[in-house]
Amino acid sequence: MLSSAATSITVVLIVFFLFIEGAGVFTKKPIEEGFLLAVHSSNPIKKLEPSQIKDIFDQKITNWKQLGGKNVPIVLFRTEDITEFYSEEELGENFENFPAKIDEYVSNTPGVIAFFSDKYKTQNFHGRELEINKIKIFEFLSGEEWFPTAQPIAQMGVKALIYGTLWVSFGAILLALPIGLAAAIYLSEIARKRTRNILKPLIELLAGIPSVVYGFFGLVVIVPLIQNVFGLPVGETGLAGSIVLAIMALPTIITISEDAMRTTPRAMKEASLALGASHWQTIYKVIIPYSASGITAGAILGIGRAIGETMAVLMVTGNAAIIPHTLLAPLRTIPATIAAELGEAANGGLHYQSLFALGCILFLITFCINMLVELVTNRGSHKKH
């Protein structure tokens, strides 16, 4: 009794832990804990968006005017810069004058934006601390930049990762669907029983090969191949990921579509043939429409498997977190991001939580896909009976 509930309990626990950790992202500010950003007290700007702060520190924004402030050039200041302005004696032997000197520097520099630790903030600090917004769900989903450990401010935009995941997965399905369908048609309708009994287990064996072996194969064979064929600087591209995923999705698509085609009632086939239709006409006018729901289910499941696949993709796609415009460039998917970064993320920190939030997104996508498959197969079976 209890054990039959084990799967349900597990699903509930997965949802619980994933979302508890993932939701933490939206309760935090994207600045490292214990640090603050301050400006000169005369600066009219009170609030900045994370992306603006990043642009400032990347020196893409160089004047407060660009942010709606006064026409003053922006002066960047990080804690370690203090030594440029004050001698070691002034700062004190044990840096005991640090806070006072930072305060002095900030109040003397009208265009300053200073990034330093809380503990260097004096009691009567003359600058003004900038307010930083918490990360909003909308920003998280629509942000285009993923630099979760960037200083001074983390960029948590998952758009590039979502796009990367979808590009690779749909590329894979585009490759695998025609091949898989052709093979399924051959196996269910054309091949002799003996041929089928040999081929089908072999195809199912493809599903048994571990994903890390596919990744390795992709890395040593497909990646160099793509590099040479297209004359690219690197072969680690979305296309390499799509090809590897297509190979991995083939068994799913073939097995499920073949099963669906074989459920076509014999009477239907015979009726079609008796009316003078050729075997080929029977296949694409009778059998394929009849098994359409099964084929769709196979394709959707294939996409689901591709979206969640981690290791193979991690090893061949190059992991560049930029929005892809072509499959011939490196890209990065959600699962690969989690796998690559979780090991370095501090437990319970913002980065850690943001990876769990990615896990939530992934879980929701695959959950929806499963539901969709259920819907498609149910509708198919209702129609038939």
Place this chain on the structure above:
Amino acid sequence: MITKEIRLAKQKRRNQKIAFGLFQLTSYAVVGLLFVILAFIVTKGIGVISWEFISEMPKEGMTQGGIFPAIVGTLCLVFGSMIFAFPVGVLAAIYMNEYVKDGWMKKIIKQMTNNLAGVPSIVFGLFGMALFVNKLEFGDSLLAGSLTLGLLVLPVVIRTTEEALKSVDDTFRQASLGLGASKWQTTSKVVFPIAFPNIITGLILSIGRVSGETAPILFTVAAYFLPKLPTSIFDQAMALPYHLYVISTSGTNIEASRAMAYGTALILIIIVLISNLLANALRKYFGKKVKMN
């Protein structure tokens, strides 16, 4: 008029031939792909495999020596996850198939099992880290890794066991109940023994699955390099798939450890292939035997 029809018929037949030929070619190409992958790894890896490779510790930044600790680690993980997943999964399937009547509850449990099967393996990794490693404070350990992998294969065990139980003819159940056996006696003395070979098939398939999974063990147990074998369930361990991943992507000297990578891939493939072939052979063998009864 007649010649036109004949021509059309001929054309139709020719089109069909071309289409069918194409389909046949595609199917063989898919199978060919399997052989290309296998042949590639076998030819590159066979030269690396030796007794030393299987029985020795890695040396010189994992460019020399063997992969013994990784093999042991994977065996431990397979054993640990099966100890958890097999009894739970089999009991769940028996309960579902023999005791629960069709209804909303069965539907929900079925749906949940399907959903669990669809959860990406990296999400299992996240979950295992959050629950076992951090919340229950097992740390990176064989225990945490085994439990994570066990949950991952639970749906596989449940499904194959259910299939096995379903394939037991209802007349066996009726005969047993008719002779006055209780429901539990029928299940344990009649249904289970007949279904047992197919249940074992499921077990072997799950072993193949567990030994190849990487993502769930990344953050729950796997160690980059450990010069000693695990001594307790709270130890970290190396594992074959993770070993292959690290030495092919982030080793200290990727080119120098390529040979080791081929060898590791081959060992991994051998384990998976053997478990698959064994499962197939068993299914065929017992499939015949049960029918004869």
